[in-house]
Amino acid sequence: xxxxxxxxxxxxxxxxxxxxxxxxxxxxxxxxxxxxxxxxxxxxxxxxxxxxxxxxxxxxxxxxxxxxxxxxxxxxxxxxxxxxxxxxxxxxxxxxxxxx
Numbered sequence: 001x002x003x004x005x006x007x008x009x010x011x012x013x014x015x016x017x018x019x020x021x022x023x024x025x026x027x028x029x030x031x032x033x034x035x036x037x038x039x040x041x042x043x044x045x046x047x048x049x050x051x052x053x054x055x056x057x058x059x060x061x062x063x064x065x066x067x068x069x070x071x072x073x074x075x076x077x078x079x080x081x082x083x084x085x086x087x088x089x090x091x092x093x094x095x096x097x098x099x100x
Contacts, residue, residue: 043097044081049090054078066096 044050056078061068066075069084073093076083084094 044078044083044092044095046092046095048092050078050083050085050092052090055085055090056083 056076059066059075059077059082061075064075064082066082066084069075070093072087073084074087076085077098080098082096082098083092085092
């Protein structure tokens, strides 16, 4: 092989390696990586289960301009969030942050 062909082959190999590395960096994080970086450090998340002693105070959805809760759900103020929670399971269906 000539030197030009060898150099071109090396460039192609380096370019392929760079593209592979870039694609790996953009891939989804592993399941054990925790919440995404844009998620609140503190707060509540849809699908989270709250124990009854952490439910906070019940709020009037009309007074706070929230959507009417579906049957079996209640709006609660928990820390700096309004959470829509299932009365039966304690699972959060929706979260609205109200700030600090």
